[in-house]
Amino acid sequence: MSDLSDAGLRRRAGDLPPATAELVDEATVCEITEQAWLALVGEDEVLVPLPAPLPAETLSSWVEIVGPWTGAVVLTCGRDTALDLTRALLGEHAPQEVEQEDVDDALGELANVVGGNVKAVLPGPSVLGLPEVGTTPPSGREADSVRVAVLWRGSPLTVRVQSVLAERENEVPL
Amino acid sequence: MTVRALVIDDSRAMRRIVSGTLEGFGYETRQAGHGQEALDVLHEGWVPDLCTIDWNMPVMDGLQFVNAVRANPAWRPVTLMMVTSESEHGQIVRALAAGAHEYVIKPFTADAIRDKLALLGLLPQEVSL
Numbered sequence: 079m080s081d082l083s084d085a086g087l088r089r090r091a092g093d094l095p096p097a098t099a100e101l102v103d104e105a106t107v108c109e110i111t112e113q114a115w116l117a118l119v120g121e122d123e124v125l126v127p128l129p130a131p132l133p134a135e136t137l138s139s140w141v142e143i144v145g146p147w148t149g150a151v152v153l154t155c156g157r158d159t160a161l162d163l164t165r166a167l168l169g170e171h172a173p174q175e176v177e178q179e180d181v182d183d184a185l186g187e188l189a190n191v192v193g194g195n196v197k198a199v200l201p202g203p204s205v206l207g208l209p210e211v212g213t214t215p216p217s218g219r220e221a222d223s224v225r226v227a228v229l230w231r232g233s234p235l236t237v238r239v240q241s242v243l244a245e246r247e248n249e250v251p252l
Numbered sequence: 253m254t255v256r257a258l259v260i261d262d263s264r265a266m267r268r269i270v271s272g273t274l275e276g277f278g279y280e281t282r283q284a285g286h287g288q289e290a291l292d293v294l295h296e297g298w299v300p301d302l303c304t305i306d307w308n309m310p311v312m313d314g315l316q317f318v319n320a321v322r323a324n325p326a327w328r329p330v331t332l333m334m335v336t337s338e339s340e341h342g343q344i345v346r347a348l349a350a351g352a353h354e355y356v357i358k359p360f361t362a363d364a365i366r367d368k369l370a371l372l373g374l375l376p377q378e379v380s381l
Contacts, residue, residue: 117361
């Protein structure tokens with residue numbers, strides 16, 4: 079009988095996938111986010127790479143990526159910032175009164191665009207999920223994440239690329 | 253003659269942005285929130301010159317929509333342009349192989365859309381490059 083582990087059909091306990099930080103760095107995430115901002119939010123909308131505490135009430139949008147690397151790309155900002163972002167993103171197409179649905183949609187699309195481009199630099203092939211929006215983003219492995227903190231119009235926001243594979247630490251057979 | 257475009261994206265914000273860009277180029281536009289809704293527009297007889305198509309959408313995704321359009325000979329003249337954040341090389345190849353004519357990766361600029369339309373011969377003459 080063949081030894082499956084020697085045949086390479088089992089993943090050894092120590093064979094963890096590469097850490098997220100080995101696959102994508104802060105500078106790349108920051109550059110992707112800046113490109114999304116310039117194209118979607120406005121040509122003059124600069125992101126300043128300066129960490130600042132997020133307000134108590136935040137809103138997050140995220141997309142999940144499933145593939146050789148599995149996790150989520152999460153965008154988080156204050157609720158007021160999310161509203162301002164929506165107005166900026168819609169520009170002249172913004173309705174007179176921006177509704178929560180518009181905010182969720184705009185924030186979700188920003189996560190979608192940033193996530194799609196982050197996915198492109200991660201090992202593939204992988205699948206991009208539909209954007210989700212809420213106050214509680216998926217929990218990931220804090221230790222296995224890349225986090226970028228910036229200021230937009232003086233307000234803080236973060237982009238986090240986080241693995242969600244805590245259970246893989248104990249995984250052996252495939 | 254007016255050029256018509258159907259903008260297909262599950263994000264209302266993105267539909268507004270793409271529609272606004274195309275209308276700025278002189279297009280008449282309609283919008284659909286997913287592939288099935290877009291097919292319904294085509295079936296009702298509003299056949300556009302151009303469809304801009306997001307990839308990841310609920311109900312029917314962009315690739316399924318491309319396949320459905322290409323399966324109907326009556327819709328062969330419709331130009332299909334993917335406008336999506338899916339930027340993996342393999343995905344681009346899949347979309348083009350299925351029958352999409354062009355591929356624009358989000359985020360994009362109005363200039364990028366204009367350049368693609370010019371390549372496709374779908375830029376109204378009054379819009380200068």
